[in-house]
Amino acid sequence: MSNKGAGSKENGIEVEGLVREFKNGPRAVDGIDLVVEPGEIYGFLGPNGAGKSTTVHMLTTLLPPTAGSARVAGLDVATQGPQVREVIGAALQEAALDPHLTAREHMKLQTSLHGMDRAERHQRGEELIERVGLTEAAERRVGDFSGGMKRRLDLALALVHRPRVLFLDEPTTGLDPQSRASLWSEVTRLSSEDGVTVFLTTQYLEEADQLANRVGIIDDGRIAAEGTPAELKAAIGRPSVEVTPSDGARIADAQGILADFGAPVPASGETIGIRLNAGIDGLVGIVRAFDTADIELASLVLNEPTLDDVFLAKTGHHLEGASESESAEMPLPETQNSRA
Amino acid sequence: MIRPYFSSAWAVAWRYLHNLYTKPAVFIPSLLFPLFFLAAFAGGLSVVGKAPGFGYYDFTAFQFCFVLIQASTLAGVFAGFSIAADFEQGMGRRMMLATIHRSSIVVGFAIGAASRLLLTWVVVTGVALLGGMSVAGSGINLAGMFSLALLGNIAALLFSAGIALRFRSLQAGPLMQMPVFIILFLAPVYVPQNLLTGWIEPAASVNPVTALLNAARSLMAGEPTGLLAAYGVAAGMILVMAVWAIKGLRSAETAG
Numbered sequence: 001m002s003n004k005g006a007g008s009k010e011n012g013i014e015v016e017g018l019v020r021e022f023k024n025g026p027r028a029v030d031g032i033d034l035v036v037e038p039g040e041i042y043g044f045l046g047p048n049g050a051g052k053s054t055t056v057h058m059l060t061t062l063l064p065p066t067a068g069s070a071r072v073a074g075l076d077v078a079t080q081g082p083q084v085r086e087v088i089g090a091a092l093q094e095a096a097l098d099p100h101l102t103a104r105e106h107m108k109l110q111t112s113l114h115g116m117d118r119a120e121r122h123q124r125g126e127e128l129i130e131r132v133g134l135t136e137a138a139e140r141r142v143g144d145f146s147g148g149m150k151r152r153l154d155l156a157l158a159l160v161h162r163p164r165v166l167f168l169d170e171p172t173t174g175l176d177p178q179s180r181a182s183l184w185s186e187v188t189r190l191s192s193e194d195g196v197t198v199f200l201t202t203q204y205l206e207e208a209d210q211l212a213n214r215v216g217i218i219d220d221g222r223i224a225a226e227g228t229p230a231e232l233k234a235a236i237g238r239p240s241v242e243v244t245p246s247d248g249a250r251i252a253d254a255q256g257i258l259a260d261f262g263a264p265v266p267a268s269g270e271t272i273g274i275r276l277n278a279g280i281d282g283l284v285g286i287v288r289a290f291d292t293a294d295i296e297l298a299s300l301v302l303n304e305p306t307l308d309d310v311f312l313a314k315t316g317h318h319l320e321g322a323s324e325s326e327s328a329e330m331p332l333p334e335t336q337n338s339r340a
Numbered sequence: 341m342i343r344p345y346f347s348s349a350w351a352v353a354w355r356y357l358h359n360l361y362t363k364p365a366v367f368i369p370s371l372l373f374p375l376f377f378l379a380a381f382a383g384g385l386s387v388v389g390k391a392p393g394f395g396y397y398d399f400t401a402f403q404f405c406f407v408l409i410q411a412s413t414l415a416g417v418f419a420g421f422s423i424a425a426d427f428e429q430g431m432g433r434r435m436m437l438a439t440i441h442r443s444s445i446v447v448g449f450a451i452g453a454a455s456r457l458l459l460t461w462v463v464v465t466g467v468a469l470l471g472g473m474s475v476a477g478s479g480i481n482l483a484g485m486f487s488l489a490l491l492g493n494i495a496a497l498l499f500s501a502g503i504a505l506r507f508r509s510l511q512a513g514p515l516m517q518m519p520v521f522i523i524l525f526l527a528p529v530y531v532p533q534n535l536l537t538g539w540i541e542p543a544a545s546v547n548p549v550t551a552l553l554n555a556a557r558s559l560m561a562g563e564p565t566g567l568l569a570a571y572g573v574a575a576g577m578i579l580v581m582a583v584w585a586i587k588g589l590r591s592a593e594t595a596g
Contacts, residue, residue: 096433109355
């Protein structure tokens with residue numbers, strides 16, 4: 001079933017001033033506003049405890065908001081819970097699966113819980129088991145599944161009733177790269193081919209960057225920034241470049257060359273860094289200048305602004321786990337490495 | 341609306357029964373429990389049946405009625421344990437997300453608990469008959485007796501569900517089991533109500549289980565008495581406990 005072109009806000013999400021307070025605790029969600037367009041993948045990026053899961057729980061009717069309003073597929077989550085549940089699917093942070101049931105039995109359970117027609121249950125279950133690559137494991141108890149298999153089954157279960165809006169709460173946490181890529185591919189397909197609106201929470205920068213059409217950065221219960229990954233990165237500045245001369249004695253010469261291309265940025269040891277005045281286009285000029293000056297470089301690293309830079313700029317601190325640099329290290333070709 | 345509602349309820353019941361019967365470690369002890377009581381009471385205390393004024397036709401049948409009510413109510417409590425475990429382990433959230441009308445979760449567990457009773461009844465009744473129990477009541481009388489046990493099961497399930505949904509943890513198990521256990525043993529368990537003396541006599545006279553038990557014993561004996569009161573008490577308990585369970589469900593919804 002394709003929801004593409006469903007039009008208006010029928011598949012979208014609209015949130016206004018959403019608040020959730022817990023007893024004896026701070027505001028987990030502190031007045032957020034956001035709009036997710038139909039068919040869009042919206043990445044909700046933030047560290048642990050930022051309010052991502054609480055937001056998802058409110059949008060999926062698992063938790064009533066303390067204040068504010070939220071409409072999912074045009075339906076009010078506070079007053080139209082049963083109708084909302086008919087049109088949404090959700091795979092929450094911890095895949096809630098019964099270790100004693102097989103994948104096929106889970107499908108039977110889930111299709112029945114959704115009240116699907118008996119005739120359709122088996123066919124839909126088999127279709128989804130195949131789509132997530134669990135056909136061979138369909139008769140195995142889920143207690144024996146790997147983390148990746150459980151996630152895939154959880155995603156399949158969230159799709160049994162053909163939801164128009166899909167909520168994925170940290171769907172790839174703890175997955176190996178292969179399982180993660182497989183899940184990304186399926187999420188992308190759901191959005192592009194089936195027109196499903198996807199609300200995806202994550203603490204992985206790369207995930208938000210790769211998957212999301214738009215990203216909302218949440219910190220301390222508030223949305224700190226929102227936009228496409230490119231817009232967010234562009235808004236905080238130009239890329240930087242770091243070079244390390246092979247000969248430490250030529251650092252001053254290298255600094256002199258780089259000064260023509262941008263303002264210095266902090267770097268460590270024998271590495272020199274600048275923020276590129278002309279953006280990434282300045283890189284070619286730098287390589288040529290070093291080549292002309294006969295300065296050999298041990299390394300040249302281009303640092304594109306990352307979502308962590310955006311996070312840092314907007315919140316004043318780094319996203320947990322963002323230490324894995326997303327910078328694009330460019331190993332120089334042999335000729336440039338030896339010559340430049 | 342009705343078909344999806346019962347589809348959800350049946351799904352919950354199916355999983356409950358599936359997990360029960362595929363886990364002997366859970367199921368067998370719960371089946372042995374009433375058999376132990378039957379053996380202990382009917383066998384070990386059979387001399388009580390000869391006490392002056394006892395006035396019941398068969399001591400084993402007298403105790404069987406209690407064990408039947410006890411096994412049925414405790415089956416409801418055990419289903420409450422399963423609800424708590426599901427919410428503790430995350431399956432409760434799956435059910436809350438997938439069911440359009442969430443009261444179908446409680447109805448599903450009620451169907452499961454009632455279905456579970458069938459085997460318990462067959463085993464306990466079979467063992468009692470093998471042990472020499474004589475049945476004086478007619479088929480209709482016995483159907484009435486089993487229906488009272490079923491109503492007790494539903495009331496206990498709703499009570500336990502209310503606790504389970506409020507606490508959403510197996511640690512609430514004693515809160516489900518103890519009150520039911522106490523109320524069961526404050527009924528005339530070993531002797532007819534008219535032979536009770538001391539503090540237990542007034543306690544038993546206001547205990548709703550007493551009405552159920554007396555009616556069940558009268559049906560077993562083929563001399564039905566107090567049926568209106570018994571069914572009225574059972575209906576009242578179910579009504580009160582249904583409100584309790586639904587409020588528990590709202591509590592679980594509010595807590596997320």
